Amino acid sequence: VLFSVLGVHAADPLPSWNAGPAKQAILDFVKSTTSPGSENHVPPAERIAVFDNDGTLWSEQPLYFQALFIFDRIKQLAPQHPEWKAQEPFASVLKGDTKTALAGGEHALIEMAMATHAGTTTEEFHQLAMEWISTARHPETGKLLTEMVYQPMLELLTYLRENGFKTYIVSGGGIEFMRPWTERIYGIPPEQVIGSSIKTKYELREGQPVLARLPEMNFIDDKEGKPVGINQHIGRRPIAAFGNSDGDFQMLEWTTAGDGARLGVYIHHDDAKREYAYDRNSHIGKLARGLDESSERGWIVVSMKNNWKTIYP
Amino acid sequence: VLFSVLGVHAADPLPSWNAGPAKQAILDFVKSTTSPGSENHVPPAERIAVFDNDGTLWSEQPLYFQALFIFDRIKQLAPQHPEWKAQEPFASVLKGDTKTALAGGEHALIEMAMATHAGTTTEEFHQLAMEWISTARHPETGKLLTEMVYQPMLELLTYLRENGFKTYIVSGGGIEFMRPWTERIYGIPPEQVIGSSIKTKYELREGQPVLARLPEMNFIDDKEGKPVGINQHIGRRPIAAFGNSDGDFQMLEWTTAGDGARLGVYIHHDDAKREYAYDRNSHIGKLARGLDESSERGWIVVSMKNNWKTIYP
Numbered sequence: 001v002l003f004s005v006l007g008v009h010a011a012d013p014l015p016s017w018n019a020g021p022a023k024q025a026i027l028d029f030v031k032s033t034t035s036p037g038s039e040n041h042v043p044p045a046e047r048i049a050v051f052d053n054d055g056t057l058w059s060e061q062p063l064y065f066q067a068l069f070i071f072d073r074i075k076q077l078a079p080q081h082p083e084w085k086a087q088e089p090f091a092s093v094l095k096g097d098t099k100t101a102l103a104g105g106e107h108a109l110i111e112m113a114m115a116t117h118a119g120t121t122t123e124e125f126h127q128l129a130m131e132w133i134s135t136a137r138h139p140e141t142g143k144l145l146t147e148m149v150y151q152p153m154l155e156l157l158t159y160l161r162e163n164g165f166k167t168y169i170v171s172g173g174g175i176e177f178m179r180p181w182t183e184r185i186y187g188i189p190p191e192q193v194i195g196s197s198i199k200t201k202y203e204l205r206e207g208q209p210v211l212a213r214l215p216e217m218n219f220i221d222d223k224e225g226k227p228v229g230i231n232q233h234i235g236r237r238p239i240a241a242f243g244n245s246d247g248d249f250q251m252l253e254w255t256t257a258g259d260g261a262r263l264g265v266y267i268h269h270d271d272a273k274r275e276y277a278y279d280r281n282s283h284i285g286k287l288a289r290g291l292d293e294s295s296e297r298g299w300i301v302v303s304m305k306n307n308w309k310t311i312y313p
Numbered sequence: 314v315l316f317s318v319l320g321v322h323a324a325d326p327l328p329s330w331n332a333g334p335a336k337q338a339i340l341d342f343v344k345s346t347t348s349p350g351s352e353n354h355v356p357p358a359e360r361i362a363v364f365d366n367d368g369t370l371w372s373e374q375p376l377y378f379q380a381l382f383i384f385d386r387i388k389q390l391a392p393q394h395p396e397w398k399a400q401e402p403f404a405s406v407l408k409g410d411t412k413t414a415l416a417g418g419e420h421a422l423i424e425m426a427m428a429t430h431a432g433t434t435t436e437e438f439h440q441l442a443m444e445w446i447s448t449a450r451h452p453e454t455g456k457l458l459t460e461m462v463y464q465p466m467l468e469l470l471t472y473l474r475e476n477g478f479k480t481y482i483v484s485g486g487g488i489e490f491m492r493p494w495t496e497r498i499y500g501i502p503p504e505q506v507i508g509s510s511i512k513t514k515y516e517l518r519e520g521q522p523v524l525a526r527l528p529e530m531n532f533i534d535d536k537e538g539k540p541v542g543i544n545q546h547i548g549r550r551p552i553a554a555f556g557n558s559d560g561d562f563q564m565l566e567w568t569t570a571g572d573g574a575r576l577g578v579y580i581h582h583d584d585a586k587r588e589y590a591y592d593r594n595s596h597i598g599k600l601a602r603g604l605d606e607s608s609e610r611g612w613i614v615v616s617m618k619n620n621w622k623t624i625y626p
């Protein structure tokens with residue numbers, strides 16, 4: 001009471017999180033790894049925290065937001081590709097039937113990504129992604145996509161950084177799709193964004209050097225690929241990992257298999273009213289093995305419905 | 314005089330550099346990009362400086378230091394590879410004839426790197442590289458290899474960082490060979506080291522996750538590969554680049570083609586007495602096109618002989 005009256009108690013660093021075991025586990029982990037003299041103290045240089053993006057930092061239903069970008073690019077590029085009118089999955093996109101377009105699963109999505117993400121320079125693509133994200137809206141909520149980031153996760157990113165952590169995105173999404181806006185939206189600079197990528201080629205165009213984007217996969221940053229991408233980019237094992245699907249399983253496994261205090265967290269989409277409810281049977285953000293094994297592995301499962309006071313800013 | 318008497322003048326941030334146009338160009342660039350109100354001011358987040366390693370931050374003669382590591386690994390692994398006694402280039406290494414072993418050029422070097430760098434986990438390899446570098450000595454000087462770093466470049470790295478720059482290594486050498494010691498020697502953390510790499514695979518061994526190193530090239534970070542690697546890892550164009558050979562040409566070209574103030578620097582090995590003298594005709598660190606075009610491109614050529622007071626710490 002005395003502290004409270006004097007205003008000496010620290011402000012809650014996670015005001016959008018309800019009190020409970022999930023919030024407490026995060027606070028305890030940060031205290032334990034950063035307090036001087038703590039037996040689990042971790043030097044600042046090793047305080048690496050990795051975050052999946054789709055479904056962990058922002059929404060991903062009814063379809064990955066990058067798919068919306070791909071569809072818009074297909075419509076934009078259609079005049080240069082008359083053959084698309086008769087060629088799936090492009091034909092369905094042009095008819096507005098995105099469900100049929102996506103029926104081919106990951107293969108169709110990669111085919112469309114290649115056709116729409118290659119053929120530009122890296123600087124042109126940066127510009128395209130940045131301009132698109134500044135006005136793109138969600139098909140159901142009508143909000144800007146960048147307004148559909150999770151307020152509790154924004155607080156968590158800030159809280160970790162204030163405690164000396166370096167925060168990274170490790171996403172199956174396109175690295176060059178994310179980098180133009182992650183600093184503005186999440187405070188995460190481009191060099192701390194890891195994602196899937198296509199190959200690029202250095203060449204001169206009218207005497208000016210460019211990196212041309214090629215229609216060839218370079219790296220798929222998903223499942224077993226996430227620890228590979230983390231090692232390639234960071235060169236150290238993170239001490240905290242946050243995800244929402246079985247695509248993050250290996251990232252959490254790799255992170256929490258290290259020595260000392262470790263934090264593995266799954267965001268569980270169980271809030272049909274304020275966001276979406278899906279897990280085992282969803283073909284976007286499927287979470288089955290993660291739910292089955294979190295308890296035995298000591299990973300935290302965050303209920304969006306129960307643990308978060310608000311969803312969006 | 315007054316300032317000097319009062320001790321108000323700033324200490325020279327580059328005491329091992331002789332006064333002259335090269336040193337002045339570096340000082341002017343840093344002042345121009347960091348002074349508030351300067352028309353060339355660059356926000357701290359965009360102050361990215363990239364450094365080649367071999368021949369730019371430490372010596373590379375009479376052969377790349379990583380080749381010494383490879384030779385030592387071949388000798389260490391020989392009992393498990395009886396076939397190497399009759400198989401080049403391994404046979405020559407085992408006979409101590411490294412000149413013949415290297416006669417096959419880059420192809421032979423990559424073959425030996427594969428055979429000796431794969432087959433471990435990333436953590437085992439980290440340990441191997443760290444232990445090796447702690448005692449490895451130069452065949453001619455007898456110094457520890459880590460003592461053959463350039464004092465003027467150490468000062469430059471510190472000076473740039475003190476002015477808000479993020480310093481990166483962008484080397485043709487192995488990324489996982491360098492990362493275990495670059496923080497201790499150069500103050501450059503593993504996540505700021507870019508290099509050539511082999512593929513890794515995530516798997517479980519006795520229930521523990523590991524990243525297994527495979528005998529398959531992932532990326533060659535040389536020549537046109539350097540801007541590609543920079544884009545993949547950093548996602549922004551550097552504003553300053555430092556190299557010593559034609560393998561750095563594209564990195565300097567890419568860096569200095571951007572808008573605003575840019576700095577491209579070649580270290581020229583012209584000091585046979587204190588280090589080595591080589592350029593156009595060397596098969597390690599060949600510098601020909603870079604010498605021919607530096608002047609027209611506005612790049613600085615640093616003479617180790619004339620511009621550096623000392624070479625090693």
Ligand SMILES: [Ca+2]
Nearest residue numbers: 052054055245
């Ligand atoms: Ca996800």
Ligand SMILES: [Ca+2]
Nearest residue numbers: 365367368558
């Ligand atoms: Ca070099």
